Amino acid sequence: MIKIGVVGGTGYTGVELLRLLARHPEANLVAITSRGDAGMPVCDMFPSLRGRVDLRFVTPQDAALDRCDVVFFATPNGIAMQQARELVDAGVRLIDLAADFRIRDVAEWEKWYGMKHASPELVAEAVYGLPERNRERIRSARILANPGCYPTAVQLGFLPLVESGVVDLSHLIADVKSGVSGAGRKAEVHTLFAEAADNFKAYAVAGHRHLPEIRQGLEAMAGQGVGLTFVPHLTPMIRGIHATLYARLSTDVNVQKLFEERYQDELFVDVLPTGSHPETRSVRASNLCRVAVHRPHGSDVVVVLSVIDNLVKGAAGQAVQCMNIMFELDESLGLDIVPVSP
Amino acid sequence: MIKIGVVGGTGYTGVELLRLLARHPEANLVAITSRGDAGMPVCDMFPSLRGRVDLRFVTPQDAALDRCDVVFFATPNGIAMQQARELVDAGVRLIDLAADFRIRDVAEWEKWYGMKHASPELVAEAVYGLPERNRERIRSARILANPGCYPTAVQLGFLPLVESGVVDLSHLIADVKSGVSGAGRKAEVHTLFAEAADNFKAYAVAGHRHLPEIRQGLEAMAGQGVGLTFVPHLTPMIRGIHATLYARLSTDVNVQKLFEERYQDELFVDVLPTGSHPETRSVRASNLCRVAVHRPHGSDVVVVLSVIDNLVKGAAGQAVQCMNIMFELDESLGLDIVPVSP
Amino acid sequence: MIKIGVVGGTGYTGVELLRLLARHPEANLVAITSRGDAGMPVCDMFPSLRGRVDLRFVTPQDAALDRCDVVFFATPNGIAMQQARELVDAGVRLIDLAADFRIRDVAEWEKWYGMKHASPELVAEAVYGLPERNRERIRSARILANPGCYPTAVQLGFLPLVESGVVDLSHLIADVKSGVSGAGRKAEVHTLFAEAADNFKAYAVAGHRHLPEIRQGLEAMAGQGVGLTFVPHLTPMIRGIHATLYARLSTDVNVQKLFEERYQDELFVDVLPTGSHPETRSVRASNLCRVAVHRPHGSDVVVVLSVIDNLVKGAAGQAVQCMNIMFELDESLGLDIVPVSP
Amino acid sequence: MIKIGVVGGTGYTGVELLRLLARHPEANLVAITSRGDAGMPVCDMFPSLRGRVDLRFVTPQDAALDRCDVVFFATPNGIAMQQARELVDAGVRLIDLAADFRIRDVAEWEKWYGMKHASPELVAEAVYGLPERNRERIRSARILANPGCYPTAVQLGFLPLVESGVVDLSHLIADVKSGVSGAGRKAEVHTLFAEAADNFKAYAVAGHRHLPEIRQGLEAMAGQGVGLTFVPHLTPMIRGIHATLYARLSTDVNVQKLFEERYQDELFVDVLPTGSHPETRSVRASNLCRVAVHRPHGSDVVVVLSVIDNLVKGAAGQAVQCMNIMFELDESLGLDIVPVSP
Known part of the structure; x- marks a missing residue:
């Protein structure tokens, strides 16, 4: 089982990630952080997860993310880059669903995102998580930039x-x-x-x-x-x-x-x-x-x-697909979903 | 594995049933009938099922339903009652997602549904498939009337x-x-x-x-x-x-x-x-x-x-839940779905 | 022509009121206030009004509301009650689309709305603007409480x-x-x-x-x-x-x-x-x-x-209907709209 | 007042045309035809028109369209071209909201619409009703092809x-x-x-x-x-x-x-x-x-x-705009509508 932390699980990519991880046979979700909603049961915010996710939101400090195998950032832009160095140094792999590590040209990134990059030295090693292009490099990624x-x-x-x-x-x-x-x-x-x-x-x-x-x-x-x-x-x-x-x-x-x-x-x-x-x-x-x-x-x-x-393919699902590749699992694990139509 | 036939899979309860059965580990879907669309691949009508359901619609005659363990009727009202006797006599269990066997008072049924009942003698033995009320009787049902x-x-x-x-x-x-x-x-x-x-x-x-x-x-x-x-x-x-x-x-x-x-x-x-x-x-x-x-x-x-x-609970899901009960499977088999929200 | 001021025209009841007044043959809209958006052309916020409303939002101070014949409050609850006394004393009639004057029992109002009433002495004289019940009293109202x-x-x-x-x-x-x-x-x-x-x-x-x-x-x-x-x-x-x-x-x-x-x-x-x-x-x-x-x-x-x-009938339209009654106009003036369907 | 007939008023362009004509000060709507629904009050089919349109659908034979000043065809493709000759000869002007007279190349039209044109000789004189291009020619049009x-x-x-x-x-x-x-x-x-x-x-x-x-x-x-x-x-x-x-x-x-x-x-x-x-x-x-x-x-x-x-501009409104031009009225008559938003 992969020990998983999720930072910032209160947005749509966050709840979607929880939906997918809740059924992933190798996922051991150990912590979900939210500064603003720490203490609240996750399923009070997202009733669709009642009975499936029993965790409460915790503060980043209480989350012990450094003991996870992988941490997903389902945060606004500009958060993952601040915590990446510490996690990577602790041997934790990082999957950022936001944009912090997507653009290789740091100056270009800073222009479009209107902020100073906090870990420019990590941008070069980040792997852009489009499996159809970069599958091999994803396998060994320490920092995975999940595509928009x-x-x-x-x-x-x-x-x-x-x-x-x-x-x-x-x-x-x-x-x-x-x-x-x-x-x-x-x-x-x-x-x-x-x-x-x-x-x-x-x-x-x-x-x-x-x-x-x-x-x-x-x-x-x-x-x-x-x-x-x-x-x-x-x-x-x-x-x-x-x-x-x-x-x-x-x-x-x-x-x-x-x-x-x-x-x-x-x-x-x-x-x-x-x-x-x-x-x-x-x-x-x-x-x-x-x-x-x-x-x-x-x-x-x-x-x-x-x-x-x-x-899903545009956010949380692709992130799980990349996680599967990174941890040498069957690439479709936890993603065996028949589309819901109508 | 349970050998399953579906009669009339071209409506919403039909496609939903296929969505659920496609992932059900004990379901062996052998035939889907459609008079009007026989020959057409199911996934041409329902592209959401591409890669998950490889069958083509067949005519009722070609379906060999009498060799199934169970047949679902996802048909308009008035179809299942015509085929029930033959299937039951062949030892096939029947789950009707339409209304043919829901009302015990045949005269009352005929008044509301505006047609003559074709198998009034089978109505009495049909079990109303609301597991929260009738779980024990569902186990042994030959004819299951799935609730509206x-x-x-x-x-x-x-x-x-x-x-x-x-x-x-x-x-x-x-x-x-x-x-x-x-x-x-x-x-x-x-x-x-x-x-x-x-x-x-x-x-x-x-x-x-x-x-x-x-x-x-x-x-x-x-x-x-x-x-x-x-x-x-x-x-x-x-x-x-x-x-x-x-x-x-x-x-x-x-x-x-x-x-x-x-x-x-x-x-x-x-x-x-x-x-x-x-x-x-x-x-x-x-x-x-x-x-x-x-x-x-x-x-x-x-x-x-x-x-x-x-x-789902109002149609195809409840039908699968009843099938699980009828075949002594774990009641939630194939129904382990986290709600999709947003 | 009736000189009309609108306080707080940035919500849905506000823009709907503007839609109706823009075609009302007796309406002379002289001022629309918004504290936050003063200076902005109304049609920059509501492009549907381009070519129909040429005003800019002004601050309440710049609006000279005391020179209007009638002032509509399309504000949150608790605003109209603060300005009512001054306007009424200036001979301006007031139509409140919020709830300040709807409940005759001030204590009850304060319980439900969670605030102290600023003009409790005016509540008694306010007329509840449901024409089908109170048409006669609406005619002479100085303060009109438009129904929810x-x-x-x-x-x-x-x-x-x-x-x-x-x-x-x-x-x-x-x-x-x-x-x-x-x-x-x-x-x-x-x-x-x-x-x-x-x-x-x-x-x-x-x-x-x-x-x-x-x-x-x-x-x-x-x-x-x-x-x-x-x-x-x-x-x-x-x-x-x-x-x-x-x-x-x-x-x-x-x-x-x-x-x-x-x-x-x-x-x-x-x-x-x-x-x-x-x-x-x-x-x-x-x-x-x-x-x-x-x-x-x-x-x-x-x-x-x-x-x-x-x-419309639940907010801005009923307010205009009441205005028509208050100013002895044809009750349907400006409200001659064929429903839009589909 | 312009005497107006509408052929085929049971679709969306038809009901929209009725919405606009109901408030047009120069429109005297005298007949609305529907083969299938003759006898039915228009507002039974379109309750939004209750109190605004009192006519019943009539058969084409009962409509006396030849006594109208103008007849709108809000029909499927292929209807107007069959009745055009007779109406034009009777001095009635014709506005076709369908496609019969839009394409000048009759062979091209027949290819795309899959039918033989019934009045190819009238195509050349038809005017394409885009006022921003063809205002002058619209004025004198006997047959107006309203754009798609x-x-x-x-x-x-x-x-x-x-x-x-x-x-x-x-x-x-x-x-x-x-x-x-x-x-x-x-x-x-x-x-x-x-x-x-x-x-x-x-x-x-x-x-x-x-x-x-x-x-x-x-x-x-x-x-x-x-x-x-x-x-x-x-x-x-x-x-x-x-x-x-x-x-x-x-x-x-x-x-x-x-x-x-x-x-x-x-x-x-x-x-x-x-x-x-x-x-x-x-x-x-x-x-x-x-x-x-x-x-x-x-x-x-x-x-x-x-x-x-x-x-509206894509169908019924543009047709009314063209009618206004054809009958030398103010081009915006009956079209003085403030957009409905939200």
């Missing part, structure tokens, strides 16, 4: 095209739609039900924090710079991301075959048959990414549709 | 009060709210998104088919007649039933203790602490019923709040 | 039964469902989209602030005490209240006729034909209340279904 | 860029999201609430009927061929279209100024300030189109965000 939700959907959608170099890399478009849980469990006006329901909008067209993360990932795949336009949108559903990706083919290629071959050994990426339109609910509550690839009217424009559950 | 969704939520909410005889039985009120999946996967105008979203309405105030089923259940608990007003409502959510139940206490009693004691050994009924308000999402995708009991302002009115997922 | 949303739906539903004395007044039940905008535009976790969508729950079963208001109204109609159980629920829609009301008839009476006669001269109360089920969307964005009355199975239980738009 | 919902949002978004020739016309992308009412009021499985809620999907990537209509419009603006990729999506809201449009600038130009100047005299197109993100609810129930234009990171990619209410 938008970056997961977009990278998995572009990956076969960009790795193989068959598209014009200077002009990629990612038009992405997210459910509202992607904005987190913070009390804010714009994500109130009466604001977000029966409504649709784009946001952050001028620049979203996930843009440099996606670009970094695509450039690593391409081995060169890429030009990317990324427009995120808020759609009135709880969970789910739908990425609609546009690129121009520079080489005539069977894109369906390209996708099928690239993902044939991937447990959690499902390439749909030609002509398909994946729905976000077809992956709801599961760790799957389903993708479909189109060439409308036989033109040189390729359209990729990529869907994930932002809280 | 409203009846499950209402009966589990009233049960401790009615069994113990502490309320005025002549004037019970059940004000119940259902998600739209309760209306099934039929193409109908009133359940279109643009009709049912951002909208709330009562329906069938003059009389709903679940009324006689609930009344029969309550009268069995009470050992006498009851007066019940039942008003169902449609609420804009996919899954979930919330029953708000009103009764007048005829005896002063600690209702919280009454509920806790009655349900202390029940795996799937969770009595919340005093003062709680269960949410439907706290049971989403799980087989749980969560209940809370109130006496506002210390008056003689007792208010019970009871929530279930209509497709 | 739940109280409007419940009182209009019970009114014909309680005024006529045909039901058992000791045991009335109001099971009421509200859209999420009823909770206001405050940033709170429980009304986030990801919390409130696809979910249903009761709340405040032990006691809700609207209970004493409803009881006071019903007792005024009855001329005696009443016993009321009131259970509010949150339903995943933006606008709308659906009240399901239960009472026992003590006299055999034609309830349909009773309702039709009582409301025959009311512009904004629509009694539906026998057997109807009003939907909340049938009144969306309008000032209508639609009601239907049932006697299921011919029993002595009468069930009333009453729907309103909580932001 | 997607085409309205996309064309108004691209118009200033394409008319002025500042973008690469060979590679335009329109990623468009529609509320579910766009699919109409037909009973179909995929638009059921339990299918479409909490879900997001693209559809018809291989080709949608609105593609040739949009392309025809853009080519008319450009005076040359254009390359367009159009991907429609279904989003879980009732009303609203959000078009996200991508193009590459071929000339460096102040796009904000370009849009503001082009639309400065348009009543129903609102160009938002730089940096804005229009929400669909900001136009809900109104005839407005709000657009914003971005150049992310100062690149050569221009992103246009364009929102409309699909049932």
Whole structure:
């Protein structure tokens, strides 16, 4: 059994992580911290976990995280970087669901996240936890930077095209739609039900924090710079991301075959048959990414549709998948979930 | 392994049953029938099942249901009763998720369901599959009448009060709210998104088919007649039933203790602490019923709040729970699901 | 033209009031105050008003409210009572959309609202703005206490039964469902989209602030005490209240006729034909209340279904209706809105 | 007063047209036809219209449409073209909300709509009812082809860029999201609430009927061929279209100024300030189109965000706007609606 600590379990990625760990046969959840809610039973905050998680929130000091095998940070940005050095030195592996270790260029990170990085010397060794790209490096990671939700959907959608170099890399478009849980469990006006329901909008067209993360990932795949336009949108559903990706083919290629071959050994990426339109609910509550690839009217424009559950493959599920890899477990352990539909 | 057939797997109770059976360690799903869609892979209709259910729909004739151990009917009303005799005679046990065997009074059934009963002689031996009431009889049932969704939520909410005889039985009120999946996967105008979203309405105030089923259940608990007003409502959510139940206490009693004691050994009924308000999402995708009991302002009115997922405890999950009992398995096998929230 | 000031126009009742006043032919909106957002154009906060409301928010000091004919308070509870004396002395009439002047028993008010009343001497003269009960007194009101949303739906539903004395007044039940905008535009976790969508729950079963208001109204109609159980629920829609009301008839009476006669001269109360089920969307964005009355199975239980738009007849629309009455205008001026459906 | 007939008033564009005409000061609605529901009061089908529309549906034969000044067809595709000749010959003007007269190339129309055109000789004289392009020709139109919902949002978004020739016309992308009412009021499985809620999907990537209509419009603006990729999506809201449009600038130009100047005299197109993100609810129930234009990171990619209410500016509202133009009325008559938000 793996001794697990969770820092900051009061947000949506936190409760989702608890949902998954509660059924994981090798997970021994020993502590969940919350500064503000220490002492409260976890299931008082999240009644869905009644009977499944018996812990109370504890303060970080009481959590004895240094005796864990792995600690998940389901915190806002800027927390994990402050505690990483101490944990790593104590031999504890760290999985950060926030953004602290995602961007290799520290100055770039500091620009987008508006704060000074507390452990810049650890950034270089952190492994970006997209198993479909970095499985081998994840195995031995001490610090795992779990990808963002938008970056997961977009990278998995572009990956076969960009790795193989068959598209014009200077002009990629990612038009992405997210459910509202992607904005987190913070009390804010714009994500109130009466604001977000029966409504649709784009946001952050001028620049979203996930843009440099996606670009970094695509450039690593391409081995060169890429030009990317990324427009995120808020759609009135709880969970789910739908990425609609546009690129121009520079080489005539069977894109369906390209996708099928690239993902044939991937447990959690499902390439749909030609002509398909994946729905976000077809992956709801599961760790799957389903993708479909189109060439409308036989033109040189390729359209990729990529869907994930932002809280699972886009956050907690991918983190558990990475944990499984890091601890040499079956990669799908605890992730054997049939999507909930309708 | 139990050899299982499913008749009529193209509705919401059908796909939910498949979701549950796909992960049930003792379930060997051998055939799913659909007259209209025979030949189609199940996962073409339900992409959420891709990779989990490899069967194609077959015609009833091709299904060889008589070689199954148990056959689930996830059909419209009036189908199971036509095939029951043959299956029972072949030694196959039958679990009907529709209403054919729920009402013991055949004339009453025929009045509410508007058709002639095809196997009236089998009605008497059918067992009503509410484990919290009938666990012993379920064990040996050949024909299991799986309760309706409203009846499950209402009966589990009233049960401790009615069994113990502490309320005025002549004037019970059940004000119940259902998600739209309760209306099934039929193409109908009133359940279109643009009709049912951002909208709330009562329906069938003059009389709903679940009324006689609930009344029969309550009268069995009470050992006498009851007066019940039942008003169902449609609420804009996919899954979930919330029953708000009103009764007048005829005896002063600690209702919280009454509920806790009655349900202390029940795996799937969770009595919340005093003062709680269960949410439907706290049971989403799980087989749980969560209940809370109130006496506002210390008056003689007792208010019970009871929530279930209509497709699980209100349909497919309860059917699997009954199957587990019928086949002497651990009652929670395949039902070990942490509710999906948010 | 009536010179109008609005205090606190940044919540949902505020923006709804602006929507209505923007098209009211006799409304001359001269000032909208907001302490926090002074200086901001109103339509920067509410883009739906672009081109319709050109004002900026001003501080209360800059608003010169004492030169208005009427001032609406679309504020949290406890604000209007502080400014009422000064405005009334300046000859300005006041319409409070909050609760400061709704409860005649000041001690009772202070208990439920948890604060000391700042103008207890004005409470007695305030008129409760339910036109269907108090039209004559509204005409001359200096202080108008605009009813709450739940109280409007419940009182209009019970009114014909309680005024006529045909039901058992000791045991009335109001099971009421509200859209999420009823909770206001405050940033709170429980009304986030990801919390409130696809979910249903009761709340405040032990006691809700609207209970004493409803009881006071019903007792005024009855001329005696009443016993009321009131259970509010949150339903995943933006606008709308659906009240399901239960009472026992003590006299055999034609309830349909009773309702039709009582409301025959009311512009904004629509009694539906026998057997109807009003939907909340049938009144969306309008000032209508639609009601239907049932006697299921011919029993002595009468069930009333009453729907309103909580932001219109339950708040801003009723306030404008009262203003029209107070200023001797056509009662429907500015309220000539066809409900928006779907 | 204009004598108006409506053919096929039982769908969403029909009921929306009735909502608008009910308050139009020059509209004298004399007949609404429905083959299937003749005899039924309109407000029995649409309770939101109770008290506002007193007509009953009549058969086409009983409607005496030839005595109307104008007849709206709110029918499925293929109906208006059968009755057009007779009406036109009788001097009745015709506004078709369906697609019969939208595509000038009859062969192209027949390919996309899968039927033979019944009045090909009338296609040439039909005027495409986008006032922002064709106001002058609309004035004298005998047959008005009201634009589709997607085409309205996309064309108004691209118009200033394409008319002025500042973008690469060979590679335009329109990623468009529609509320579910766009699919109409037909009973179909995929638009059921339990299918479409909490879900997001693209559809018809291989080709949608609105593609040739949009392309025809853009080519008319450009005076040359254009390359367009159009991907429609279904989003879980009732009303609203959000078009996200991508193009590459071929000339460096102040796009904000370009849009503001082009639309400065348009009543129903609102160009938002730089940096804005229009929400669909900001136009809900109104005839407005709000657009914003971005150049992310100062690149050569221009992103246009364009929102409309699909049932108003995308259907019934635009039809009324065209009627106003055709009958020399104030263009905004009957369309003076403040958007309903929240």
